[in-house]
Amino acid sequence: MRNVILSLVAALFLVVTPHTEAQAEPGYTIVATTGMVADTVRQIAGDRAEVIGLMGSGVDPHLYKPTRSDIMKIRKADVIFYNGLLLEGKMTDALISAATSGKKVFAVTELLDEGYLLEPEEFEGLYDPHVWMDPDAWSHAAAAVRDKLIEIDPEGEVAYENNYERYSKDLESLNDYAKSVLKSVPEQQRVLVTAHDAFNYFGRCFGYEVVGIQGISTESEAGVRDIEKLVDLLVEREIGAVFVESTVSERNINALIAGAKSRGHDVVIGGELYSDAMGDEGTYEGTYIGMIDHNVTTISRALGGEAPVDGLNGKLTHR
Numbered sequence: 001m002r003n004v005i006l007s008l009v010a011a012l013f014l015v016v017t018p019h020t021e022a023q024a025e026p027g028y029t030i031v032a033t034t035g036m037v038a039d040t041v042r043q044i045a046g047d048r049a050e051v052i053g054l055m056g057s058g059v060d061p062h063l064y065k066p067t068r069s070d071i072m073k074i075r076k077a078d079v080i081f082y083n084g085l086l087l088e089g090k091m092t093d094a095l096i097s098a099a100t101s102g103k104k105v106f107a108v109t110e111l112l113d114e115g116y117l118l119e120p121e122e123f124e125g126l127y128d129p130h131v132w133m134d135p136d137a138w139s140h141a142a143a144a145v146r147d148k149l150i151e152i153d154p155e156g157e158v159a160y161e162n163n164y165e166r167y168s169k170d171l172e173s174l175n176d177y178a179k180s181v182l183k184s185v186p187e188q189q190r191v192l193v194t195a196h197d198a199f200n201y202f203g204r205c206f207g208y209e210v211v212g213i214q215g216i217s218t219e220s221e222a223g224v225r226d227i228e229k230l231v232d233l234l235v236e237r238e239i240g241a242v243f244v245e246s247t248v249s250e251r252n253i254n255a256l257i258a259g260a261k262s263r264g265h266d267v268v269i270g271g272e273l274y275s276d277a278m279g280d281e282g283t284y285e286g287t288y289i290g291m292i293d294h295n296v297t298t299i300s301r302a303l304g305g306e307a308p309v310d311g312l313n314g315k316l317t318h319r
Contacts, residue, residue: 002156029076033088033279034061036132037108039288041081043167046144048156052077057247057280065090074098079152081145084110085117085129086278109283111144112137118200130275134201135175139168143161174289175205178296182206185305190290191239192299193230193256195248198275202295213252227252228244231259234267241270241302246277284315 008289029125030051032038038053045051054070055061066074071094074080081100082088084107088095097104109117109131116137118128129135146164182190183206190208192199195288214227233239234256241296242257244250252270260267273295279285285294292312300307310316 003091011235030079033082042059044163046163050094057071059277061088061274066094079104085127087129128200134205139171181300189303193242195245234260235265243270243273271298
């Protein structure tokens with residue numbers, strides 16, 4: 001299955017980047033699918049391009065279907081960036097249509113070396129698309145965006161290089177902060193239980209055991225047996241906090257809490273995490289850095305670690 005998908009992606013890129021295609025002039029328009037991709041592209045593009053994001057806060061990209069307005073924005077765009085690895089599965093037809101019409105279409109995660117990608121057994125040969133949960137891996141995705149922007153607009157090379165250098169330093173500071181506060185959590189408590197399997201890259205990066213009630217996509221449903229197994233885990237490991245996500249229903253998390261309580265173990269909701277979407281537009285949490293800052297600060301404080309209430313940059317508002 002994975003080979004078929006990668007073959008389709010390779011074919012798509014052949015369509016997207018023909019050698020005879022004219023380069024876009026500065027002042028072009030970029031459309032990006034998810035908030036994380038849009039924010040990262042915006043940081044690198046600076047004022048040389050208009051960047052339009054399609055999915056706002058609280059929007060689940062696994063389930064998202066493009067609207068007529070989205071299709072019009074895609075048709076008018078010069079360049080389209082999307083996450084890839086089937087995260088935006090219901091947008092596949094729109095993206096292929098854009099590519100075959102001559103648009104420049106790039107999947108930021110599929111521009112990465114495979115060494116940065118995770119392929120958990122339970123994903124049946126597919127790569128996990130939630131790469132942004134590892135700030136170091138995401139900095140390489142940002143570098144891939146920089147390289148594509150230079151290809152599209154070579155006159156902006158210096159600006160794109162400078163913007164990336166600044167942004168990569170911010171990402172490095174974020175990663176250092178995250179490692180510091182997450183390491184302050186007692187080792188036996190470094191278990192992250194969330195609504196769905198969006199945090200595997202987080203677990204790899206920061207050395208946490210990660211358990212999601214639902215699978216990689218929110219289209220899958222958790223069964224009674226899944227809930228019972230997780231209740232066993234909470235009770236046996238004496239885990240005191242679980243986390244809800246901004247794009248996923250709290251129903252299964254509440255079932256976990258009730259199941260643990262029925263067995264004499266109290267579990268609280270440690271906070272709401274941003275998984276597949278960022279916070280509200282115009283807020284600090286509505287940026288990629290703010291999103292990750294919020295998550296790691298919330299997780300650390302809920303699991304017994306030490307982290308400043310206002311996070312890395314003193315800007316957290318959603319706690």
